[in-house]
Amino acid sequence: MGKLFTFWLTHRGELAVLLSQHVLLVAISTFAAIAVGLPLGILAARRPRLAAPLVGVANIVQTVPSLAMFGFLLPVPFIGGVGARAAIVVLILYGLLPIVRTTIAGLNGIDPSIREAAVAMGMTPRDLLRLVELPLAMPSIIAGIRVAAVVGVGSATIAAAIGAGGLGEYIYRGLSMVDSTVILAGAIPAALLALTVDGGLLWLERRLSSRRHRRPARTVRVAFAIVAFAMLSSALVARRSPSAIVVGSKNFTEQNILGELVAQTIEREAGLPVDRRLNLGGTLICDGALRSGDLDVYVEYTGTALTAIFHQPVANDPQTVFATVRDLYARSGRTLLPALGFNNTFAILVRGDDARARGLKTIDDAAREAPRWRAGFGFEFLERPDGYPGLAAAYGLRFADPPHVMDLSLSYRALASGQVDLIAGDATAGLIRGLDLVQLEDTRHYFPPYDAAVVARAETLLRYPGVRLALEGLSGRISADDMRAMNYAADVEHKDIVQIVREFLQRTQK
Amino acid sequence: MAAPAIEYRDVSFSRPGSAPVLDHFSLTVETGDVLALVGRSGAGKTTLLKLINRLLLPDAGAVLVEGRDTREWEPIALRRRVGYVLQDVGLFPHMSVADNIAVVPRLSGWDEARVTARVHELLDLIGLPPDPFASRWPDELSGGQRQRVGVARALALDPPVVLMDEPFGALDPVTRAELHAEFHRIQRRLGKTVIVVTHDMGEAFELGTRLGVLDAGALVAFGPPAQIAASSDSRVRRFLDAVPAVPRG
Numbered sequence: 226m227g228k229l230f231t232f233w234l235t236h237r238g239e240l241a242v243l244l245s246q247h248v249l250l251v252a253i254s255t256f257a258a259i260a261v262g263l264p265l266g267i268l269a270a271r272r273p274r275l276a277a278p279l280v281g282v283a284n285i286v287q288t289v290p291s292l293a294m295f296g297f298l299l300p301v302p303f304i305g306g307v308g309a310r311a312a313i314v315v316l317i318l319y320g321l322l323p324i325v326r327t328t329i330a331g332l333n334g335i336d337p338s339i340r341e342a343a344v345a346m347g348m349t350p351r352d353l354l355r356l357v358e359l360p361l362a363m364p365s366i367i368a369g370i371r372v373a374a375v376v377g378v379g380s381a382t383i384a385a386a387i388g389a390g391g392l393g394e395y396i397y398r399g400l401s402m403v404d405s406t407v408i409l410a411g412a413i414p415a416a417l418l419a420l421t422v423d424g425g426l427l428w429l430e431r432r433l434s435s436r437r438h439r440r441p442a443r444t445v446r447v448a449f450a451i452v453a454f455a456m457l458s459s460a461l462v463a464r465r466s467p468s469a470i471v472v473g474s475k476n477f478t479e480q481n482i483l484g485e486l487v488a489q490t491i492e493r494e495a496g497l498p499v500d501r502r503l504n505l506g507g508t509l510i511c512d513g514a515l516r517s518g519d520l521d522v523y524v525e526y527t528g529t530a531l532t533a534i535f536h537q538p539v540a541n542d543p544q545t546v547f548a549t550v551r552d553l554y555a556r557s558g559r560t561l562l563p564a565l566g567f568n569n570t571f572a573i574l575v576r577g578d579d580a581r582a583r584g585l586k587t588i589d590d591a592a593r594e595a596p597r598w599r600a601g602f603g604f605e606f607l608e609r610p611d612g613y614p615g616l617a618a619a620y621g622l623r624f625a626d627p628p629h630v631m632d633l634s635l636s637y638r639a640l641a642s643g644q645v646d647l648i649a650g651d652a653t654a655g656l657i658r659g660l661d662l663v664q665l666e667d668t669r670h671y672f673p674p675y676d677a678a679v680v681a682r683a684e685t686l687l688r689y690p691g692v693r694l695a696l697e698g699l700s701g702r703i704s705a706d707d708m709r710a711m712n713y714a715a716d717v718e719h720k721d722i723v724q725i726v727r728e729f730l731q732r733t734q735k
Numbered sequence: 736m737a738a739p740a741i742e743y744r745d746v747s748f749s750r751p752g753s754a755p756v757l758d759h760f761s762l763t764v765e766t767g768d769v770l771a772l773v774g775r776s777g778a779g780k781t782t783l784l785k786l787i788n789r790l791l792l793p794d795a796g797a798v799l800v801e802g803r804d805t806r807e808w809e810p811i812a813l814r815r816r817v818g819y820v821l822q823d824v825g826l827f828p829h830m831s832v833a834d835n836i837a838v839v840p841r842l843s844g845w846d847e848a849r850v851t852a853r854v855h856e857l858l859d860l861i862g863l864p865p866d867p868f869a870s871r872w873p874d875e876l877s878g879g880q881r882q883r884v885g886v887a888r889a890l891a892l893d894p895p896v897v898l899m900d901e902p903f904g905a906l907d908p909v910t911r912a913e914l915h916a917e918f919h920r921i922q923r924r925l926g927k928t929v930i931v932v933t934h935d936m937g938e939a940f941e942l943g944t945r946l947g948v949l950d951a952g953a954l955v956a957f958g959p960p961a962q963i964a965a966s967s968d969s970r971v972r973r974f975l976d977a978v979p980a981v982p983r984g
Binding site for chain 2: 336339340342343344346349352356359360361459526
């Protein structure tokens with residue numbers, strides 16, 4: 226607990242920004258969901274034939290997992306891509322169903338004789354809606370808004386995966402560092418925010434439906450004032466510099482370190498402001514963002530670019546792979562700078578105990594033991610052509626059960642604690658040292674090279690030659706040992722990434 | 736000569752898939768009459784009322800209000816000239832008594848001072864003093880009080896015609912007798928054209944200056960109370976025989 230408060234105290238500026246971004250994401254998307262959902266609900270209550278398909282579609286949207294939804298939206302122009310805009314679109318879609326449904330229920334629940342009296346006394350349809358139907362349905366509608374907002378607070382944590390910011394950034398960062406303190410640092414404020422939103426809207430709902438305090442106009446005005454204040458103050462805190470170079474990274478520790486390293490290099494040597502969008506949810510999200518211009522620069526691995534981005538056949542020669550990828554990038558307006566100096570290939574890992582007891586040194590050794598073992602792989606590794614399917618074929622690997630799908634960052638712990646017996650990790654993972662894991666040698670050269678290199682939008686490099694110069698200065702400067710040490714410092718020693726990178730840059734300055 | 740307040744001219748009305756509710760129905764209501772329509776449930780009584788304020792339109796024939804076909808009336812204007820009192824009252828539960836009565840005057844653009852004066856005048860008229868009743872909520876009132884507020888709301892714009900659909904049907908006999916007395920007191924002051932619908936012949940005699948007996952969508956008897964009381968028509972006698980006490984006339 227003490228560690229947690231220390232973390233909040235030392236990160237209070239960042240915490241305020243992330244909390245503000247979170248509030249803004251939820252507030253904007255909830256308001257938009259009301260603006261769309263309320264008229265849809267009214268329309269559906271008027272025309273019952275429309276209600277069933279409308280609620281059906283909204284239901285289906287609701288069941289799409291949020292990460293999948295972000296994936297769908299990634300290539301869509303205007304509303305898709307990476308950043309807050311796409312996140313808000315997803316959150317609006319999730320908020321629609323509860324609001325539409327409770328609007329319909331609230332309107333249909335009104336006593337027909339009340340409606341008849343209103344029409345018979347000469348109300349126009351608009352008067353009827355404004356003076357009778359909406360006020361009577363309001364407690365029900367507010368209940369729907371409450372559900373939408375609370376679901377929104379939860380879903381907004383996922384939005385960090387596409388660089389929309391918010392408290393989810395701590396959760397993702399904590400997951401990739403395997404540091405529960407950092408996870409809690411984001412999860413607890415998010416939970417408190419959800420409880421606050423829930424309680425506030427419950428108060429509003431009760432107040433609007435209570436018999437003695439029927440001053441809806443004043444109550445709604447007070448509620449609006451509170452929300453407007455929260456949004457305004459959040460907007461002031463969350464504002465980002467508009468002309469900054471946007472640096473991205475994928476969602477694991479090494480990528481966060483490299484992203485921070487690129488960011489600090491640009492800040493120090495090119496003297497330009499940097500907007501950090503670290504912890505984006507995977508290769509394809511980073512690539513999509515670079516393509517769409519939401520990102521200016523991030524660090525990619527040559528082998529990953531070759532197969533996952535450009536869908537080329539696997540190749541084994543590092544120089545050939547680098548040249549191929551550089552040309553493919555150049556054709557699509559992006560520039561691959563010279564490699565940083567280390568190769569983060571896949572590492573097939575087992576527990577140190579097992580390796581010593583059974584004399585395991587190569588993947589061939591593991592293939593003999595495999596029928597009694599369970600394996601755990603990240604989703605990406607299971608799917609990629611240069612991942613598990615090819616590996617299994619090359620070494621004749623067969624496990625007791627089909628491999629478990631697990632988060633890459635969690636799989637190291639799963640291996641160390643004996644839940645699985647073999648995983649595919651990164652060769653530069655600091656946890657390999659921290660958890661006493663052993664990397665098995667790839668004697669058949671199955672894994673292609675994964676040389677780390679900076680990839681940037683050509684347009685950005687042309688406009689800011691200083692950025693190119695600064696980033697070229699990183700080439701060949703990071704050895705595999707350097708990378709493993711930095712990963713170890715972050716993952717196992719829980720040192721601050723900003724500090725790790727600062728020390729590394731000072732130490733290796735030319 | 737001024738046109739009659741209400742006139743049904745050969746009106747037919749049916750709901751899809753069922754026997755006609757009204758079949759070539761004709762009836763004239765003179766200004767200032769209180770017409771009590773008696774009939775069993777489903778005899779078409781409520782339909783007759785809804786044809787007047789254009790909640791329904793006839794399939795054939797015409798309904799004339801102040802000499803004008805309801806089809807030609809602008810519905811909102813028509814409804815504001817016709818007060819409507821329902822058995823379920825239909826008070827707005829989210830508005831105070833005063834706001835319930837004030838709804839239509841406000842929609843008609845009255846200024847607040849005039850609205851307040853009118854609300855107080857009506858509350859006095861129906862025997863619920865503005866203090867404390869103006870600020871009460873509908874769910875704080877008894878059934879009889881709610882019905883009085885319903886009447887006040889119907890009278891808010893001082894409409895020449897008032898329709899009452901089983902207005903006292905859900906009340907206990909004592910309260911009902913009180914409200915009958917109130918009805919006469921108010922009607923003596925205002926002299927509206929009233930059509931009141933009931934299934935109780937005793938109530939019809941109590942309230943009506945004209946009585947109409949409905950059976951299966953047709954008017955089987957129509958005239959002053961004495962004439963109806965003397966009728967030998969079996970369909971009328973059935974209603975007369977169902978009255979437990981001798982009408983007081």
